[in-house]
Amino acid sequence: MDSLERAESDTGRSGHRPLERQLTEVYRLFFNHYGPQHWWPADSPFEVIVGAILTQSAAWGNVEKAILNLKQAEALDPLSLRQLPLDELAELIYPSGYYNAKALKLKSFIEYLGNAYQDSLERLFSLDVPSLRRELLSIHGIGPETADSIILYAAHKPVFVIDAYTQRIFSRLGLSPPRGNYATFQALFMENLSPDxxxxxxxxxxxxxxxxxxxxxxxxxxQCCLRQICLHLIQR
Ligand code: SF4
Known part of the structure; x- marks a missing residue:
């Protein structure tokens, strides 16, 4: 069963409550229009984590350049990244912007992973979602969006990632929660879709x-595949 069939079968099981139906309809229109996206573009869970930190306030194309630099320097693993001096790390990730701050964030994650889990992502990811999220959020430089990206795309556990695109699209569709912040947007998806x-x-x-x-x-x-259901257009 693909993810579209799963979304539709979730709606069928739940008796078509309106929000579930609307979320599923948006997904169906997206999927039919764009097809599968094959995310996250990375070769390993560790690369996902590095990418999730580097993509803060950065275009993905620039993150890819920074990751390529790390690969060419053979520094894309916990031990090598730990041994790399801070200024050299900052230089390698320069294309992603805020490189000094991001070098410190990467070092903070590596220090945490080494001290608490002896560099084992497998052990870290054996935590349940609430514990994993709590621990990630306690690390310098990891906020809700980065933590949730790591949980979903590196640990492969069901948590919905909210970003500025999601908030903008759902606000325009007229489906944003009354107090539109990260937590309420996340609840909109997680309370109305099966944890998949x-x-x-x-x-x-x-x-x-x-x-x-x-x-x-x-x-x-x-050019929009959601134009029939979008409040932004209906209200114009
Ligand atoms: S119809 Fe326009 S505002 Fe609505 S989702 Fe599409 S592009 Fe965005």
Missing amino acids: EKLFNEYHALLVRHGKEVCKKVPLCD
């Missing part, structure tokens, strides 16, 4: 694609 890692992965990836290409700051509504 593959579905959450694909849904978030599709939202990012749509936010980058169509529902931009100035939206390209005439």
Whole structure:
């Protein structure tokens, strides 16, 4: 069963409550329009974590350049990253921006992983979702979006990642929660969809694609696959 079938079968099981139906409809329109996104683009869970930290306030293309630098320096593993002097690490990740701050954040994560889990992501990811999220949020430089990206895309556990694209698209659709902050947007998805890692992965990836290409700051509504259901258009 693919993630679209799973989303539709979730809605069928739940008796078509309105929000579930709307969330599933948005997903169906996205998936039919864009197809599968195959996220997260990385070769290993550790690379996902590094990418999740580097992508803070950065375009993905610049993150890819920074990750390529780390790969070429053979520094994309916990031990090598720990041994790399801070200034050299900052230089390698320069393309991702805020490189001094991000070098410190990467070092903080590595220190935590070494001290608490002897560099074993497997042991770290054996925690349940609430414990894992709590621990990640206690590390310098890891906020809710980064923590949830790590949990979903590196640990493969079902948590919905919220970002600026998601908030913008759902606000324009007229589906944002009354107090639109990270936690309430996350609850919107997690309380109305089954906890399905593959579905959450694909849904978030599709939202990012749509936010980058169509529902931009100035939206390209005439090219939008959601135009029949979007409040932003209905209210114009
Ligand atoms: S119709 Fe326009 S505002 Fe609504 S989701 Fe599409 S691009 Fe965004």
